[in-house]
Amino acid sequence: MKLSLLNSRQAIDELDQWLEQVATLPGWFVTGTDTGVGKTWVGVRLMQLLRRRGVRVIPRKPVESGWQDEQVTETDSWRLAVSGSGFQPLHEVCPNRLLRPLSPPRAALLEGRELQIAGLAAVCLEPVRAGQFVHVEGAGGFYSPLAMDGLNADLAQALGLPVLLVSEDRVGCINHVLLTLEVIRQRELEVAGVVLNPIRAATPGMDNLQDLRALLQVPVLRWPV
Numbered sequence: 028m029k030l031s032l033l034n035s036r037q038a039i040d041e042l043d044q045w046l047e048q049v050a051t052l053p054g055w056f057v058t059g060t061d062t063g064v065g066k067t068w069v070g071v072r073l074m075q076l077l078r079r080r081g082v083r084v085i086p087r088k089p090v091e092s093g094w095q096d097e098q099v100t101e102t103d104s105w106r107l108a109v110s111g112s113g114f115q116p117l118h119e120v121c122p123n124r125l126l127r128p129l130s131p132p133r134a135a136l137l138e139g140r141e142l143q144i145a146g147l148a149a150v151c152l153e154p155v156r157a158g159q160f161v162h163v164e165g166a167g168g169f170y171s172p173l174a175m176d177g178l179n180a181d182l183a184q185a186l187g188l189p190v191l192l193v194s195e196d197r198v199g200c201i202n203h204v205l206l207t208l209e210v211i212r213q214r215e216l217e218v219a220g221v222v223l224n225p226i227r228a229a230t231p232g233m234d235n236l237q238d239l240r241a242l243l244q245v246p247v248l249r250w251p252v
């Protein structure tokens with residue numbers, strides 16, 4: 028019990044120190060090692076911590092698929108909108124809502140709609156021009172298709188924002204983190220940090236935080252539990 032309290036205190040302090048650096052950025056592009064790893068879960072909590080530091084945080088989810096108007100409060104865009112600074116109109120957070128729970132370009136194709144990286148980038152860049160911190164969540168992982176003419180990686184490149192990589196903290200995640208970081212580097216983008224998100228109980232003896240820190244130069248954090 029004492030040990031876990033100690034770890035938690037240390038993790039909170041590390042998170043706090045890291046956020047001091049993050050607060051100086053124009054924003055970030057939040058990606059994951061996969062879909063369902065906690066981009067939104069971790070993202071909204073980081074937005075709240077940044078806001079507490081006085082950062083004006085503007086959320087963007089430029090496209091969301093699997094959209095259901097009758098369950099709007101379950102959407103990523105809603106969760107991000109209510110976690111941003113001040114009132115964030117949902118149509119500005121997410122101007123492209125697609126019904127089918129598929130990759131955005133496939134869902135758009137089936138609805139007879141167009142979806143281009145330049146259009147998605149435009150809705151994210153306007154807060155950056157206004158000197159605010161833009162929190163952009165992609166869809167899926169870094170190489171998941173995002174528009175008819177590009178992947179999440181292409182939007183990240185068009186924006187030129189540092190990348191925040193979220194991974195579930197589980198056995199096997201080191202491979203996924205290293206592979207994703209490799210392509211982020213290939214795209215010549217900065218890495219704001221890697222956040223390990225403990226969704227499920229840890230496998231006894233597992234320590235992905237220490238193992239990744241030994242391998243990487245970029246900030247690696249584990250969400251405090």
Ligand SMILES: Nc1ncnc2c1ncn2[C@@H]1O[C@H](COP(=O)(O)OP(=O)(O)O)[C@@H](O)[C@H]1O
Pocket residue numbers: 059061062063064065066067068069103224225226250
């Ligand atoms: N640390 C956590 N503890 C408990 N549940 C979590 C945690 N992180 C994510 N979840 C849950 O896991 C699911 C996937 O997380 P989400 O943030 O939506 O992933 P992504 O945005 O990467 O698709 C959601 O139901 C979310 O509430």
Ligand SMILES: [Mg+2]
Pocket residue numbers: 066067068103164
């Ligand atoms: Mg999400």
